[in-house]
Amino acid sequence: MNNFFYQIPTEIYFGKGQIKQLGAAIKKYGHNVLLIYGGGSIKRNGLYQSIQNILEQNAMEAVELSGVEPNPRIETVRKGVALCRQHNVDVILAAGGGSTIDCAKVISAGARYKGDAWDLVVNSNLITDAIPILTVLTLAATGSEMDRFAVISNMDTNDKVGAFSPLFYPRVSILDPEYTFTVPKNQTAAGVADIMSHIFEHYFHQVKGAYIQDRLSEGLLKTCIHYGPVAYDQPDNYEARANLMWASSLAIDGITWRGNEVPPSVHPMEHQLSAYYDITHGAGLAILTPHWMQYVLNDQAVGKFAEYGINVWEIDAKLNPYEIANQAIQKTADFFVSLNLPATLREVGIGDEYFQVMAEKASKGLENAFYPLTAKDISAIYNASL
């Protein structure tokens, strides 16, 4: 096991009706609120009105930034920064999924930075101060509600870049599974793929003795496999929504990867897809993941894939390790298909026109991955995913 640092300062209020904690929580940090949300689903499910009531009851000043994109853009961040400055915002409330929360994170730091917010995205070291952020989560997927990461897109340059800072941890996150009852089926499925991908990124490591991390990862993967189809078929199944929501947070908070950290592989490859085509992140991950698994399967990796097959998919341990590994990869692909996620890039309108440039960009940093990948390797995986 590698040395690590672990701390999760975020306060989580989990469960039905926890919105009641919001007023007191905001008051601890400020009075001039910037409310950030996405396409307006929070108006349809009643959350927007609940928030308005709480802001009013607590006599708070609020400005709004709405319309945050599924892949949040730097232009939107800049709008938020301007609002913060104009209205002396001292606390930011993000009500939405990971995109909205990621956008809020960079706004929070951008408002306390003299230059352009994009500087902070490309150089996390410049993040030295930030407005406190609180979140109300409406989608189980990215884990942004309990982590220190944010991913922002710059469509002018086709860049999708991840920034990170301890200042990005939300101070408080309200996780009420009922707010995810209205998430459409395709977004529910994409969220499950995203959670599973966060786990895979570190589960396939070569760190000696990171046993505890592997067993916890398997527990979270089983949770996704068990409840993904339930939430897909019964959107208002509380039990399924609750398990997926908590899995989304725990998949990324560190218990699966502190001590066995490796650079992620499939996320950087997918970020290029959504930087060039603006597709749903989780859908891109579902397409690439089985092909990445197949590509990296070799004598060095087969033991780990067999472990995955036995412990997660309950494949007979007596079979040949390659047989177990191949079955496990097939089961992973079948699982995504069972959730009606796309299985090929063509299905989401992606051809091979940018493969070379995307592969070049994605390859940066992948030399230390579980299976080191060059631009050529990544290009091959893109091609296999066509």
Next chain:
Amino acid sequence: MNNFFYQIPTEIYFGKGQIKQLGAAIKKYGHNVLLIYGGGSIKRNGLYQSIQNILEQNAMEAVELSGVEPNPRIETVRKGVALCRQHNVDVILAAGGGSTIDCAKVISAGARYKGDAWDLVVNSNLITDAIPILTVLTLAATGSEMDRFAVISNMDTNDKVGAFSPLFYPRVSILDPEYTFTVPKNQTAAGVADIMSHIFEHYFHQVKGAYIQDRLSEGLLKTCIHYGPVAYDQPDNYEARANLMWASSLAIDGITWRGNEVPPSVHPMEHQLSAYYDITHGAGLAILTPHWMQYVLNDQAVGKFAEYGINVWEIDAKLNPYEIANQAIQKTADFFVSLNLPATLREVGIGDEYFQVMAEKASKGLENAFYPLTAKDISAIYNASL
């Protein structure tokens, strides 16, 4: 899944050589240090000298409280409180296992409380302020390094009582598995039993849909079962010590029980044993656990025990649930025996002389346990454990 609140503010520095973080960490909180430790093992393994060097390099003032008992006593807490007042202590450093850390916690609050520290133990509501605590862990067992609990004994009244406060979370805990290389075999084994018991206490719940908590609990139990014997046989096996150390923290930090909290059963029963006989806590748990399991096994509980048998002990799922449950309980008992833990109360010098009074005391609060227990039930479990 039940509603819950989750936050773990403690900063964890995990791994070899992390003691190098200690100086900077202490400085963040204070200058006048109270160093607390137990029987002197930290002098034998070099930790004491490392701490002295760090205190000296940082020109800190330090006073010491040594000799904290395995079941820390209120008299020792009072001594620590007096030292804090006398020397204007502004930061407490606990170097040891759970006993030392628990003692430090109550001292930290006692020093900021006008009355007697025992008041705080019996009424946690009185804990409103505390001196910051940092820890260097030397025993994988209680999880006190990352939780908000402390258990203190009053041998005059044969009371062993748990107190809790968010102020009890250590600010920083240094978890270097190498400091546990010198832990004697019997303490290593007792620590494993303690970690497993923390998991069992909540794993055996009847909360609907706490699936994720169950899978994470099983992952931690597997870790204990896998590495307990390795650490027992090879005290300096880093991998085993690291996995057990991180398991001790994660077993109690909330991922196994937030959302499915039930009052613990075996811990209150064991606390009576060590309040009357001062035995090793983990040894008492190892004795009682299999008998408690056998006693509560009924038609309502058998499903959960079968799940335990299948998922943790890999017992054939096709067997009759009672057969799986009974095999799982036997395997649990056998596992503790394999670590040379005592299997009967007589082996640790306990007769039936206080069973009635201990059972009466332990029964308080157990009416809401997984299997509600009356004093009569508890007495029966003590008798079965003779």
